[in-house]
Amino acid sequence: MKMPVTLVVDDEPDIRELLEITLNRMNIRTCCAENISQAKQLLASESFDLCLTDMRLPDGDGLDLVDYIQERGLLLPVAVITAHGSMDIAIKAMKKGAFDFLSKPVDLAALRQLVGNALQTSQAKLVEKDRRTRDTLLGESALMCEIRSKIEKVARNQAPIYISGESGSGKELVAKLIHQQGPRSNKQFVAINCGAIPHELMESEFFGHKKGSFSGAIADKQGFFQAADGGTLFLDEVADLPLSLQVKLLRAIQEKKIRPVGEQHEIAVDVRILSATHKDLAKMVQEGSFRQDLYYRINVIELNLPPLRARVDDIPQIVAHLLARLAKANAVPVPHFNDAALTVLKRYAFPGNVRELENILERALALHEGDCIEVDDLNLPPSNSGSISEASQVRAEKISLESYLEDVERKALTAALEENHWNQSTAAQQLGMTFRSLQYRLKKLGLEK
Numbered sequence: 001m002k003m004p005v006t007l008v009v010d011d012e013p014d015i016r017e018l019l020e021i022t023l024n025r026m027n028i029r030t031c032c033a034e035n036i037s038q039a040k041q042l043l044a045s046e047s048f049d050l051c052l053t054d055m056r057l058p059d060g061d062g063l064d065l066v067d068y069i070q071e072r073g074l075l076l077p078v079a080v081i082t083a084h085g086s087m088d089i090a091i092k093a094m095k096k097g098a099f100d101f102l103s104k105p106v107d108l109a110a111l112r113q114l115v116g117n118a119l120q121t122s123q124a125k126l127v128e129k130d131r132r133t134r135d136t137l138l139g140e141s142a143l144m145c146e147i148r149s150k151i152e153k154v155a156r157n158q159a160p161i162y163i164s165g166e167s168g169s170g171k172e173l174v175a176k177l178i179h180q181q182g183p184r185s186n187k188q189f190v191a192i193n194c195g196a197i198p199h200e201l202m203e204s205e206f207f208g209h210k211k212g213s214f215s216g217a218i219a220d221k222q223g224f225f226q227a228a229d230g231g232t233l234f235l236d237e238v239a240d241l242p243l244s245l246q247v248k249l250l251r252a253i254q255e256k257k258i259r260p261v262g263e264q265h266e267i268a269v270d271v272r273i274l275s276a277t278h279k280d281l282a283k284m285v286q287e288g289s290f291r292q293d294l295y296y297r298i299n300v301i302e303l304n305l306p307p308l309r310a311r312v313d314d315i316p317q318i319v320a321h322l323l324a325r326l327a328k329a330n331a332v333p334v335p336h337f338n339d340a341a342l343t344v345l346k347r348y349a350f351p352g353n354v355r356e357l358e359n360i361l362e363r364a365l366a367l368h369e370g371d372c373i374e375v376d377d378l379n380l381p382p383s384n385s386g387s388i389s390e391a392s393q394v395r396a397e398k399i400s401l402e403s404y405l406e407d408v409e410r411k412a413l414t415a416a417l418e419e420n421h422w423n424q425s426t427a428a429q430q431l432g433m434t435f436r437s438l439q440y441r442l443k444k445l446g447l448e449k
């Protein structure tokens with residue numbers, strides 16, 4: 001197991017030495033700072049398991065450090081060392097989120113006890129956080145583990161994140177997790193579906209308006225930016241924003257200021273922007289329907305969610321989890337899920353990804369008989385439910401072989417192009433054909449863009 005590390009913040013060399021010796025004897029490494037600014041530098045560059053800080057420091061007090069650690073959402077228990085008898089300060093520190101306190105002169109037995117407890121809490125919190133994420137964002141495939149570790153990393157900073165992926169693949173869920181795991185988690189997460197707002201109301205919805213600024217503005221109204229102040233704004237379907245609003249959004253992001261409709265003055269806002277779309281934003285930039293400058297602003301870090309069919313190993317776990325959840329919500333026993341049904345699911349393309357899987361399971365739970373869900377209970381669309389039944393479907397319906405094959409080809413080409421953001425070279429590689437052959441087929445099928 002990794003040796004725990006404690007950050008000791010005190011301006012008195014004797015106390016630093018005493019704490020260092022005691023902790024080292026407990027097999028705990030220490031790192032020392034003489035003041036708040038040194039401590040902040042160390043916190044930014046290293047990760048610690050515990051922080052012990054004196055209250056009175058040359059450049060501020062220990063409470064500033066408690067605030068700093070809380071605001072950044074660092075999973076770090078911090079204990080303050082207070083002057084003898086200053087209980088009110090100790091309580092204040094704990095209200096702010098300090099783990100515990102010690103009074104001077106430091107009693108070594110009490111110190112050892114506190115450190116022992118704090119380290120346990122720190123480990124337990126990490127395990128708990130990991131468990132919660134795993135419960136929410138299901139999947140143990142390598143792709144999903146990578147997504148979880150990226151979420152953990154990007155949650156810690158403030159960079160705008162652009163989440164790409166097919167419909168229903170979990171973009172909003174990931175955005176929520178980034179918010180929840182970051183330092184803004186105690187403020188609002190405001191999710192907006194940009195495609196669902198009428199264009200004429202957009203400016204007022206985003207930035208608010210003043211009473212009387214237009215007919216219908218019967219009172220002052222806050223916009224999304226103000227609602228998310230201090231927190232996170234998630235722009236879902238960001239590709240659907242009209243160009244006129246893209247300009248205003250860019251300004252708001254760059255200047256960190258907004259001007260409500262009808263208001264003379266600008267208002268400062270502090271919002272982290274996360275955005276998502278299932279469309280190919282890079283291609284829209286090329287075509288001129290999405291502003292390049294805004295694209296670069298919102299796409300500082302891209303997180304791509306793989307479609308469910310690219311991580312079939314996750315399907316059994318997701319099925320088990322969702323079935324248990326649905327059965328509990330409906331107060332019915334969890335049915336058995338037979339192997340053949342699981343195999344069929346693993347071969348299904350899931351154009352609607354996890355959302356579609358949820359629907360399939362909900363329907364199966366409602367309609368199945370007995371205590372087992374079988375292939376027929378899944379009610380998958382016939383043309384997609386697997387190659388064998390697909391072929392028999394063709395026979396049954398006497399569709400011409402030519403048009404059936406064209407249909408299959410069209411689906412495969414479109415899926416590969418979407419997965420590769422319409423990059424024809426990489427799509428051709430994925431499909432195992434030459435670039436020229438892909439172009440020929442696209443032309444033949446009328447899929448040229």
Ligand SMILES: Nc1ncnc2c1ncn2[C@@H]1O[C@H](COP(=O)(O)OP(=O)(O)OP(=O)(O)O)[C@@H](O)[C@H]1O
Pocket residue numbers: 136137138139165166167168169170171172173174236277278318354355358
């Ligand atoms: N890995 C996952 N584990 C558990 N549930 C998931 C996972 N991915 C998605 N879901 C669930 O699937 C549903 C759809 O997810 P979500 O709304 O986040 O998708 P989306 O990509 O934002 O969709 P859209 O593009 O349509 O807005 C939600 O109920 C979500 O909880």
